[in-house]
Amino acid sequence: xxxxxxxxxxxxxxxxxxxxxxxxxxxxxxxxxxxxxxxxxxxxxxxxxxxxxxxxxxxxxxxxxxxxxxxxxxxxxxxxxxxxxxxxxxxxxxxxxxxxxxxxxxxxxxxxxxxxxxxxxxxxxxxxxxxxxxxxxxxxxxxxxxxxxxxxxxxxxxxxxxxxxxxxxxxxxxxxxxxxxxxxxxxxxxxxxxxxxxxxxxxxxxxxxxxxxxxxxxxxxxxxxxxxxxxxxxxxxxxxxxxxxxxxxxxxxxxxxxxxxxxxxxxxxxxxxxxxxxxxxxxxxxxxxxxxxxxxxxxxxxxxxxxxxxxxxxxxxxxxxxxxxxxxxxxxxxxxxxxxxxxxxxxxxxxxxxxxxxxxxxxxxxxxxxxxxxxxxxxxxxxxxxxxxxxxxxxxxxxxxxxxxxxxxxxxxxxxxxxxxxxxxxxxxxxxxxxxxxxxxxxxxxxxxxxxxxxxxxxxxxxxxxxxxxxxxxxxxxxxxxxxxxxxxxxxxxxxxxxxxxxxxxxxxxxxxxxxxxxxxxxxxxxxxxxxxxxxxxxxxxxxxxxxxxxxxxxxxxxxxxxxxxxxxxxxxxxxxxxxxxxxxxxxxxxxxxxxxxxxxxxxxxxx
Numbered sequence: 001x002x003x004x005x006x007x008x009x010x011x012x013x014x015x016x017x018x019x020x021x022x023x024x025x026x027x028x029x030x031x032x033x034x035x036x037x038x039x040x041x042x043x044x045x046x047x048x049x050x051x052x053x054x055x056x057x058x059x060x061x062x063x064x065x066x067x068x069x070x071x072x073x074x075x076x077x078x079x080x081x082x083x084x085x086x087x088x089x090x091x092x093x094x095x096x097x098x099x100x101x102x103x104x105x106x107x108x109x110x111x112x113x114x115x116x117x118x119x120x121x122x123x124x125x126x127x128x129x130x131x132x133x134x135x136x137x138x139x140x141x142x143x144x145x146x147x148x149x150x151x152x153x154x155x156x157x158x159x160x161x162x163x164x165x166x167x168x169x170x171x172x173x174x175x176x177x178x179x180x181x182x183x184x185x186x187x188x189x190x191x192x193x194x195x196x197x198x199x200x201x202x203x204x205x206x207x208x209x210x211x212x213x214x215x216x217x218x219x220x221x222x223x224x225x226x227x228x229x230x231x232x233x234x235x236x237x238x239x240x241x242x243x244x245x246x247x248x249x250x251x252x253x254x255x256x257x258x259x260x261x262x263x264x265x266x267x268x269x270x271x272x273x274x275x276x277x278x279x280x281x282x283x284x285x286x287x288x289x290x291x292x293x294x295x296x297x298x299x300x301x302x303x304x305x306x307x308x309x310x311x312x313x314x315x316x317x318x319x320x321x322x323x324x325x326x327x328x329x330x331x332x333x334x335x336x337x338x339x340x341x342x343x344x345x346x347x348x349x350x351x352x353x354x355x356x357x358x359x360x361x362x363x364x365x366x367x368x369x370x371x372x373x374x375x376x377x378x379x380x381x382x383x384x385x386x387x388x389x390x391x392x393x394x395x396x397x398x399x400x401x402x403x404x405x406x407x408x409x410x411x412x413x414x415x416x417x418x419x420x421x422x423x424x425x426x427x428x429x430x431x432x433x434x435x436x437x438x439x440x441x442x443x444x445x446x447x448x449x450x451x452x453x454x455x456x457x458x459x460x461x462x463x464x465x466x467x468x469x470x471x472x473x474x475x476x477x478x479x480x481x482x483x484x485x486x487x488x489x490x491x492x493x494x495x496x497x498x499x500x501x502x503x504x505x506x507x508x509x510x511x512x513x514x515x516x517x518x519x520x521x522x523x524x525x526x527x528x529x530x531x532x533x534x535x536x537x538x539x540x541x542x543x544x545x546x547x548x549x550x551x552x553x554x555x556x557x558x559x560x561x562x563x564x565x566x567x568x569x570x571x572x573x574x575x576x577x578x579x580x581x582x583x584x585x586x587x588x589x590x591x592x593x594x595x596x597x598x599x600x601x602x603x604x605x606x607x608x
Contacts, residue, residue: 001299004374004402005289008282011091011370015363018095023103023359026515027352030107034352039114039345047258049114052347053187054356059271060264061344061361063423064431065102065336066274068151069329070369071395071421073486075376077326081319082305083377089323090330090373094366097519098332101493102340103358104500104516109341110348116341117499118442124502125581133495134439136574137338138465139567140492141436143485144335145251145469148429150234150481152422153243157211159396159418163243165205166422170250172197173266181260195272202419212242234473244473247429248466254430255437256458259343263431270423277420278364281371281402288405295404300377321530324523325486330369332523334492335432336362337499342435375399375417395421436465472560480539484564487531491575494523498582505589513586524579528572535568 040051052060077086105117112120118137122130156163176194179185234241254262288294303311310317329335340358348354375398400414408416440461447453454460472481497520504511539561543549550558 001301002304003289004285004298004300004378007087007300007370007374007377008285011087011367012282014091014095015366018099019360019363022095023099023355026100026103026359027355029511029515030104032107032351032354034350036351038110038348038351040347040349043113043346046260048343049346050259050264051349052264054349054353056187056264056268057344057347057349057353058357058361059269060267060347061339061357062364063267063270063274063427064339064343065329065333065361065428066365066368068148068155068421068425068428069333069486069489070365071372072151072482073327074330074369074373075394076482077323078302078373078376080306080310080317080326081323083300083302083373084304085319085323086327087370087373089327090366090369093331094363094369097523098330098336098366098493099359099362100515100519101332101334101497101500102336102362103354105337105496106340106345106348106354106358107351108500108503109345110351110354111503114341114346116438116442117337117496118439120341120503121495121499121578121582124506125578125585129578129581131443132574132578133499134443136488136495136571136578137334137492138436138439138443139571140334140485140488141338141432141439142465142469142472143481143488143567144432145248145429145436145465146472147481147485148425148432149244149247149251149469150240150473152247152425152429153234153240155418155422155425156243157237157240159415159422160209160211161202161205161415162419162422163205163210164208165201165419166426167210168201168204169198169269169423170262170266170426172201173262173269176269177261177265180265191268191272194269198269198273202416205419206415211239212246213239245470247426248470250426251430251433252462252466255433255462259347263343263434264347267427270427273420273423274364274368277399277417278368278371280406281375281399281417282367284402284405285374288402291405293405293407295401295410296378298378298402298405301379302377318533321526321533322483324526325483325490325530327369328482328486328489330366330372332490332493332519333365334489334494334496335428336365337492337496338435338439339431342438343431371399375402378402433462433465437461440464472563480561480564483530483534483538484568487527487534487568488571490523491527491531491571494520494527495575495578497523498579502582502585502589505586509590513590524575528575531568531572531575535565535572539565539568 038051040049043049044051074086074090108120109115109117112123116134116137118130118134121133156166172194176190179190179194180187234244257263284294285298288298306312308319310319324331344357348357372395376394377398378401379394379398396414396418399417399420400408400410400412403413403416404410437458441456444452444456447456497516500516501513501520504513504516543553543561553561
């Protein structure tokens with residue numbers, strides 16, 4: 001059997017090479033300048049544009065991008081196709097695809113006043129292209145909110161301790177923001193004190209776990225908020241169903257508050273838990289292997305490769321293209337382009353911070369995905385590929401086994417890993433809704449009518465995301481939502497790489513386009529294939545043409561499947577249309593590379 005330590009060594013080697021070598025090259029390539037004024041300083045308003053200390057912004061950015069997807073996706077993929085293809089896609093794909101994607105999204109945004117990728121492509125291909133990519137991003141955001149709200153509810157149900165700790169954590173984050181920005185308290189002693197209180201909140205959560213519905217919690221909650229709530233069960237649980245609207249309501253409130261009130265301080269505090277969980281687990285693998293202090297040998301107990309069509313215990317699932325959308329984060333994620341160009345670019349203190357926060361932040365998510373895969377590979381008991389409800393406990397249970405290397409009891413380590421998981425799920429959910437607000441505001445532009453003013457209202461446009469997200473979760477199945485979310489998310493990543501390619505081509509005719517163009521082409525081919533597979537085969541053919549499923553399915557389930565078909569096909573249409581417009585723009589700007597004898601356009605300044 002392969003020892004888990006070799007996976008740690010391999011991923012640390014590829015990620016270190018990427019950061020030390022490739023990210024340094026990219027920083028020079030886009031000419032990052034620490035003396036150039038960033039949008040955070042140029043448009044500082046105390047609401048959205050707020051210059052932030054590098055560790056604070058890194059904490060916000062990392063917490064926002066590192067949601068539940070890099071945990072659930074690698075676990076599911078490893079159980080389905082084997083740990084080798086899943087691990088290689090993370091360890092090699094991240095520094096060449098995902099980290100480049102995040103860095104270029106952030107860099108292009110700060111050169112365009114902190115605007116979104118939709119605005120940037122509109123500058124080069126026109127208003128129609130801008131609106132199409134904004135609508136694509138908005139639809140993806142709704143799927144993100146729906147999926148993450150469900151995952152948070154699942155974690156709260158499986159680990160009610162985390163619900164208590166999360167409530168305490170949010171309260172402390174509000175106090176930390178007041179301490180930093182209203183009292184102007186010193187950063188270091190304040191951070192130490194509040195981080196200590198966060199871990200004290202973990203202890204309180206273990207002592208007083210919380211559930212919404214009595215009798216359904218897995219770990220004996222002692223405080224009950226309610227019972228008999230009028231929510232139809234989700235995944236067979238009324239407690240999960242009751243938590244979903246609570247999570248979405250939290251995201252609604254958090255998304256309309258100024259960033260300094262909750263977003264920035266909470267994400268910095270969250271990052272302390274994430275660094276402890278991810279770094280501690282990787283270190284525990286090394287310590288446990290060398291010193292033999294773990295409760296069991298830290299070896300890979302999963303099958304290396306189940307075959308192209310996956311584990312025979314589960315249903316038919318081709319490795320191409322589904323592996324690359326099942327691991328919807330950890331390698332590359334379009335959602336990160338919305339974070340980078342939506343909130344992070346508006347808070348960047350210096351341009352040179354983009355290397356650590358953009359490229360390095362994505363490597364950090366890759367480490368989280370690697371930790372998730374290693375935990376399930378060590379435990380390798382429950383079939384995580386058969387459902388999200390089994391994937392999450394695997395992460396906590398396997399993590400608990402690994403943390404016994406430090407002398408912790410397995411239950412203590414498992415509880416902590418459950419809290420690590422939920423600590424960043426909430427941050428990604430409300431950040432997604434805030435980004436959705438930005439998408440709608442850019443679509444509306446300057447309001448010229450009462451209807452446009454209504455749509456631009458931050459409370460209204462947050463509600464326009466919350467309602468459909470809840471409907472999708474309440475009426476759909478996780479097995480359908482997850483690959484659709486993954487396909488949309490990864491296609492958005494391809495579009496973000498297209499935006500970067502168009503920007504580079506328009507900026508300077510001497511800029512090479514391979515660093516963004518090659519991963520863009522690969523991701524387009526993968527994700528469009530996946531969306532068509534999901535729409536035409538998995539939903540249309542299997543559920544409606546064959547007829548067996550439709551005969552026994554509820555009307556709500558049939559409507560949900562039909563909506564998913566429409567969403568997938570609309571996303572494919574939007575993606576291909578934007579690709580065509582982007583290709584035309586690049587061809588015009590780089591005419592001498594496509595049309596013999598044509599002249600290259602004059603170079604444009606990088607800061608517009």
